[in-house]
Amino acid sequence: MSFSWTRVGAILRKELRDYRRNRFVIATMAAVPVVFITLPMIQLITASVTGNTAHLSLRIGLSLLYMLVIPVTMPSVVCAYSVVGEREQGTLEPVLTTPIRGEEFLITKALAAFVPTLVIAYAVFGIFLAVAALFAHPVIVSAIYSGTHVLVQFLFTPLLAGWAIWVGIAVSTRSTDVRVAQQLSVLGSLPPLAILALMSLNVISESIALAIGIAAALLTFDLLAWRVVAGMFDRERLVTGRRG
Amino acid sequence: MPVTTPQPATHLAAGAAAVGPTVALDGSKGESALLAERLTKRFGDRVAFDDVSFEVGYGEVFGFLGPNGAGKTTTVRTLGTLIAPSSGAAVVAGIPLSAGNGSAIRSRISIMPESPGLYLRLTVTENLECFAGLYELGDVHARIDHALGAVNLADRARDLCGSLSKGLRQRVALARALLNDPAVLFLDEPTSGLDPVASREVHELIASLRERGVTIFLTTHRLEEAERLCDRVAILNTTLRMIGRPAELREQLFRRSLEVRLRAPLDHPKAVFGAVPEVEGWEQTPSGYTLTVSDPDLAAPALARALFAADADILSIAEARHSLEDVYLELIDEDVEVKAR
Numbered sequence: 001m002s003f004s005w006t007r008v009g010a011i012l013r014k015e016l017r018d019y020r021r022n023r024f025v026i027a028t029m030a031a032v033p034v035v036f037i038t039l040p041m042i043q044l045i046t047a048s049v050t051g052n053t054a055h056l057s058l059r060i061g062l063s064l065l066y067m068l069v070i071p072v073t074m075p076s077v078v079c080a081y082s083v084v085g086e087r088e089q090g091t092l093e094p095v096l097t098t099p100i101r102g103e104e105f106l107i108t109k110a111l112a113a114f115v116p117t118l119v120i121a122y123a124v125f126g127i128f129l130a131v132a133a134l135f136a137h138p139v140i141v142s143a144i145y146s147g148t149h150v151l152v153q154f155l156f157t158p159l160l161a162g163w164a165i166w167v168g169i170a171v172s173t174r175s176t177d178v179r180v181a182q183q184l185s186v187l188g189s190l191p192p193l194a195i196l197a198l199m200s201l202n203v204i205s206e207s208i209a210l211a212i213g214i215a216a217a218l219l220t221f222d223l224l225a226w227r228v229v230a231g232m233f234d235r236e237r238l239v240t241g242r243r244g
Numbered sequence: 245m246p247v248t249t250p251q252p253a254t255h256l257a258a259g260a261a262a263v264g265p266t267v268a269l270d271g272s273k274g275e276s277a278l279l280a281e282r283l284t285k286r287f288g289d290r291v292a293f294d295d296v297s298f299e300v301g302y303g304e305v306f307g308f309l310g311p312n313g314a315g316k317t318t319t320v321r322t323l324g325t326l327i328a329p330s331s332g333a334a335v336v337a338g339i340p341l342s343a344g345n346g347s348a349i350r351s352r353i354s355i356m357p358e359s360p361g362l363y364l365r366l367t368v369t370e371n372l373e374c375f376a377g378l379y380e381l382g383d384v385h386a387r388i389d390h391a392l393g394a395v396n397l398a399d400r401a402r403d404l405c406g407s408l409s410k411g412l413r414q415r416v417a418l419a420r421a422l423l424n425d426p427a428v429l430f431l432d433e434p435t436s437g438l439d440p441v442a443s444r445e446v447h448e449l450i451a452s453l454r455e456r457g458v459t460i461f462l463t464t465h466r467l468e469e470a471e472r473l474c475d476r477v478a479i480l481n482t483t484l485r486m487i488g489r490p491a492e493l494r495e496q497l498f499r500r501s502l503e504v505r506l507r508a509p510l511d512h513p514k515a516v517f518g519a520v521p522e523v524e525g526w527e528q529t530p531s532g533y534t535l536t537v538s539d540p541d542l543a544a545p546a547l548a549r550a551l552f553a554a555d556a557d558i559l560s561i562a563e564a565r566h567s568l569e570d571v572y573l574e575l576i577d578e579d580v581e582v583k584a585r
Contacts, residue, residue: 010377014363014370021365090359094420097324098378099351235346236327242287 007100008108015112025078029116032074033124040066041131049139054202060143061200067128067153068196070121071161072189075113079168080185082109083238084175093239102233106226110165117161125153148206155211156196159218164189166225173232176241192218276335277302277428277459278323283332285318292318296332296484300461300476302427305454307474308463309568311576314480316463317358320430323461324355337427351379354426358433360417364406368397368416371405372423379424391419395449411442418449422458429453430461435469447473471568485575494566497574499524500540501564502547505532507557516554520546534564 019025040063047059086092095105129150133141144150167188168181175181195214198204236242278300285292293315300306310316321327323336325346334341337352362371369388376384392398395415400408405416414434421429431450435443443466450473453460464470470477471490478487486493509528510516517526517535522543525536537543540563551558 004380006380007378010374013377014366014374017370018363018365089364090357090361091363092361093326093357093359094355094361094375094417095378096326097350097353097355097357098375099347099380100378101347235325239321239326240287 003101004099004104007098007104008111011095011100011105011108012111015108016116019112019116028077029074029120033070033120036066036070037124037128040064041128044132044136044140044144047137047140049137056140056143057202060140060149061202063128064144064149064153065193065197065200067121067125068156068160068193068200070124071117071157072164072193073186074120074164075117075161076164076168076185076189077182078113078117079109079165080172080175080181081178082113082169083172084181085172085178087238088178096235096239102235103230106169106230106233109169110162110226113165113168114158114161117165118158121157121161122154125157148208148211151208152196152199152206152211155215156218159215159222160189160192160196162222163192163218163225166222166229170225170229170232173229173234173238192221275302275338276300277304277337278306278461279335280319280323281333283319283322283334284330285315285322285327286330291482293480294483296480298478298484298487300428300459302459303457304476305450305460305462305474307470307477308461308480309465309467309470309477309572310463310480311465315482316465316480317432319480320355320432320461320463324353324430325349326355351424352426353428353430354421354424355430356417356421356432356434358436360413362405362413362416362420365404367402367404368392368408368419369401371416372420375420376423381424387423388419391422394422394452395419396445409442411438411445414438414442414446415449418446422453426458428459428461430463432463433465434462435464435466443469467567467569467572477568479572479575481576481579485579486571490568490571493568493571497571498564498566499536500538502535502537502540502543503529503532503560503562503564504535504547504551505559505561506551507559510551510554510556512554516550516556517547520550522546532559 019029043059043063047056049056083092086095129144132144136144164185168185171185171188172181175184195204199206199210199214204210276299278298280299281297283296284294296319298306308316308319318327322329323334323341325336325341328343329341336349339345339349339352341349363374366374372388372391373384376387381387388401389398392401395418397412397415397419400412405413408416418434421431434450435446438446447469450460450462454473462470462474474490476487476489477493479485479493486496488496513526513528513533517523517533520543522537522539523535524538527534535543535547544561544563548558548561
């Protein structure tokens with residue numbers, strides 16, 4: 001049987017319906033962006049442009065780094081729940097008894113986290129840009145819109161989300177407790193953010209070539225992570241908790 | 245007591261009227277719904293089930309009985325391709341059991357696990373839509389209506405599953421299992437945890453499926469359920485202990501006997517019963533006598549005449565009836581005795 005987008009669509013619709021009616025997921029999706037947009041906006045609006053440029057650049061870099069925390073933390077929490085949560089609720093086994101293939105199941109779980117993450121992360125960045133354009137000093141606005149900042153945000157948001165998603169699903173397939181899965185998942189999704197932090201904080205000099213290079217590396221890691229997680233999918237282990 | 249050792253599945257067909265021609269393990273001549281041959285599953289040192297062989301024909305309701313931990317659910321999961329057998333072979337819905345055939349097998353069967361496993365924040369219809377998509381079914385809403393009609397839940401289609409009682413959730417799970425019109429329907433303890441009213445409703449639903457010719461593999465430890473619903477039953481306690489129609493199992497396990505109730509005990513029972521050639525043995529019970537006989541139909545009138553001649557006041561003479569529960573308990577008790585030795 002070949003890969004079926006019908007089956008992927010069926011579970012994806014279910015996941016999105018379930019999210020809409022799940023207060024925990026709604027609260028997570030709402031709280032994370034609010035937290036990570038408020039502080040950087042206050043920082044930018046209140047920033048003084050009379051200081052040295054290095055300090056200003058650091059402040060802008062830090063503000064934008066907050067934006068990149070969203071695609072890391074938000075899918076981590078959702079994906080960590082995706083498999084072990086269903087197993088705890090008893091809804092995993094009925095799904096696994098259907099013709100759905102392992103790859104279809106994993107892609108569905110990934111898309112269910114990826115789509116809302118991308119929408120929310122880009123929306124938050126859009127709000128950030130709009131607020132900055134309206135209320136921040138023109139020098140700051142110019143600094144944000146020029147250079148690699150916007151490119152980095154658009155490029156790295158899906159790539160960081162992809163990494164966080166595969167880490168979250170991998171942890172979820174091997175965990176027996178949702179809380180442990182969420183903690184490990186968030187922890188495991190942080191390393192790529194560290195490199196971007198070094199860029200944002202001017203420890204590594206920002207350049208378009210460097211940004212594209214890191215993005216290519218992250219894309220490779222995302223694809224490798226997908227293959228590793230697909231290889232970890234073991235129906236027997238998911239149902240019985242024992243290795244097949 | 246004599247106990248039949250289950251034979252390889254290819255020999256079992258003769259004893260089961262509903263079973264079709266024997267199927268080859270490569271699935272090439274498949275007319276049996278299920279065929280298991282020497283199927284075994286181990287988890288490390290622990291044996292879940294061992295050397296299990298049976299055959300189930302299309303349209304048959306096959307009961308799989310056993311105490312908790314006997315390996316019933318693991319057998320269902322193995323045949324449903326959720327877990328891999330350690331050894332042995334099987335054909336499920338005409339397809340040989342193998343890792344590569346998992347998706348094809350699962351598309352032709354349905355499994356209703358012990359727990360309904362519904363999405364509680366979704367409505368009944370939304371739950372069924374999801375599974376219709378997973379089976380890639382066409383004409384989804386007609387199928388959902390049909391499935392809900394079959395379990396008498398058409399009026400609850402828009403209710404959230406979280407608002408339903410346990411019995412109604414079980415019915416939704418059954419409707420979900422019927423969506424793809426499965427060649428084999430596995431029901432794993434379908435009445436577990438239900439009250440008597442809800443259990444009766446599920447029994448009626450299974451009986452109606454049986455009338456429609458749906459092949460059902462029913463695991464249960466509720467013996468009255470199996471006796472009422474199943475054409476044949478197998479008794480599993482890690483290994484398969486017996487297999488056949490309930491009446492056949494009774495005959496195999498218990499010698500035929502007559503229960504005799506008299507107003508007063510006989511003065512010389514040995515002389516009275518010894519005079520009846522069909523009586524092979526007897527013992528006194530609190531309410532009368534139990535006689536082991538070669539043929540109850542011949543023994544009963546001869547016995548009545550002998551008792552009449554002995555001036556006994558006869559209250560009743562009846563063939564002893566053993567329930568499936570007697571068969572089950574006899575076998576399980578034997579296992580307990582063997583383990584105790």
